[in-house]
Amino acid sequence: MSATILDGKKIGEEIRLAVAAEVQGLLSSGYRAPKLVAVLVGENPASEVYVRSKTKTAAALGVDSATLRLPSTISTADLLEEIRQLDADEGVDGILVQLPLPSGIDTDRVLEEVDVAKDVDGFHPVNVGRLALGQPCLTPCTPAGIIEILVRSGVQIAGARACVIGRSRTVGRPVAALLLNRHATVTVCHSKTHEISSVTREADILVAAMGRAGFVKGEMIRAGATVIDVGINEVRDGRELERFYEGEELERKRGVIEQTGRTLVGDVEWRSALCVAGKITPVPGGVGPLTIAMLMRNVVDAYRRRCRV
Ligand SMILES: NC(=O)c1ccc[n+]([C@@H]2O[C@H](COP(=O)([O-])OP(=O)(O)OC[C@H]3O[C@@H](n4cnc5c(N)ncnc54)[C@H](OP(=O)(O)O)[C@@H]3O)[C@@H](O)[C@H]2O)c1
Known part of the structure; x- marks a missing residue:
């Protein structure tokens, strides 16, 4: 017997299409587009890729977005001040602080500074508490x-x-x-x-x-x-794949390692x-494909709750 494979790409696409239609509906009713700001501290290559992918998806769905780039040398106090400015900005609906932050920055303190109503990652202790209590909240x-x-x-x-x-x-x-x-x-x-x-x-x-x-x-x-x-784990040695795959799938994954030096398991x-x-x-x-789709869902939900539309 072989399991049914659940297609995350298809489900992610359904959610993205629904979000895009909702944003289109808001725009045609005369409202502005919801806006996401990603806070990117330092030059972590993986974080750069994640943030690019989030802002690219936002653009594709009609969600406004911006990336606030800050140096890895920034102090916790200065980063908190940057977050406060985003909290106060009426045109910003969602704030995401890309993790991990450089060592030396107090991550918990930074996440607490994000306005609960704009916390589209759902990491603020108030949203975490609401989730634990089964109350409506922005969810990770x-x-x-x-x-x-x-x-x-x-x-x-x-x-x-x-x-x-x-x-x-x-x-x-x-x-x-x-x-x-x-x-x-x-x-x-x-x-x-x-x-x-x-x-x-x-x-x-x-x-x-x-x-x-x-x-x-x-x-x-x-x-x-x-x-x-x-x-999500990287594999660089084709032999390691043998316990995961067989036949054509094994060969295809080995080909990916040959071409790119790695594959994911x-x-x-x-x-x-x-x-x-x-x-x-x-x-x-x-x-994987659901994570960014749900981020976009959260940005639109945050916008609707804040602006009461
Ligand atoms: N698909 C996506 O969009 C997506 C998003 C986020 C994360 N991920 C992936 O999901 C995985 C988990 O991410 P994370 O951020 O939750 O990781 P994490 O913060 O490192 O947490 C790992 C958890 O696994 C537990 N654990 C580690 N080894 C274990 C073992 N041998 N037996 C039982 N439990 C063990 C740890 O237990 P302790 O608490 O006792 O240390 C910890 O609670 C990673 O591969 C990450 O890349 C994927």
């Missing part, structure tokens, strides 16, 4: 995307046993809260969990978000479970998981 984008995949793929969440591996601020904790808010029975595993397989094997919905290539093997999955693979060992799971997200093309 990757976890919100995971829920979209489950709901749009017809996966029953209420009453299901869910296991989340990972307890980070960005993925593990918020996705556990979202699943609980939708009435799943949720267990969170982490690096200190004993006998993790005995927990994962109980799960109807298994979310792997730890950043360990192929950690979740078929034998750790309950037959027929839905598996959401959040991990998830936290789930694809080959063994595919025989056991009922539904599964691939890497890439699963959760």
Whole structure:
């Protein structure tokens, strides 16, 4: 038996189209476009790529965007002042501070300075608290995307046993809260969990978000479970791919390494998981495409709530 592959690209595209239509509707009713500002501190190449990709998507959907570039030498106090100016700017609806910030900057303090109503990453402690209480709030984008995949793929969440591996601020904790808010029975595993397989094997919905290539093997999955693979791990050695793929897929992935020097795999060992799971997200093309789509959704939601439209 082979699992149904959940197409994150398609779901992400559906959400982007809906956001673009909503922005178009606002513009034709005489409102301004919602605006996102990305705060990029220092010159981290991965952060540059992420921010470019976010502003490019914004432009494609009719969302206004700008990038505030600041030097890696900026002090926490000066960065807080920059954030305060964005908070006070009536024309800005969403603020995202691209993480990680350079060492020496107090990340928690910076995230707390973002206006709760403009916190489109959902990292402000007030939004985190509201999420934990099941109250309306701006929700972290990757976890919100995971829920979209489950709901749009017809996966029953209420009453299901869910296991989340990972307890980070960005993925593990918020996705556990979202699943609980939708009435799943949720267990969170982490690096200190004993006998993790005995927990994962109980799960109807298994979310792997730890950043360990192929950690979740078929034998750790309950037959027929839905598996959401959040991990993004680089592989540079073609031989490592053999436990993930076979046949044409293996050759295709090896070709990618030959051409680009690397390829991506998830936290789930694809080959063994595919025989056991009922539904599964691939890497890439699963959760990844949802993250920016949900960011755009959050920008429009933040705009609507702030401007009451
Ligand atoms: N698709 C996307 O859009 C997207 C978005 C965000 C992240 N990601 C990817 O998702 C993965 C997780 O990201 P993150 O930011 O949540 O990572 P993170 O902050 O490094 O957190 C990793 C979590 O996994 C747990 N963990 C690590 N090794 C473990 C093990 N052997 N057994 C059980 N738990 C273990 C850690 O436990 P402790 O707390 O005990 O240390 C921690 O809670 C990464 O590969 C990242 O690149 C993808």
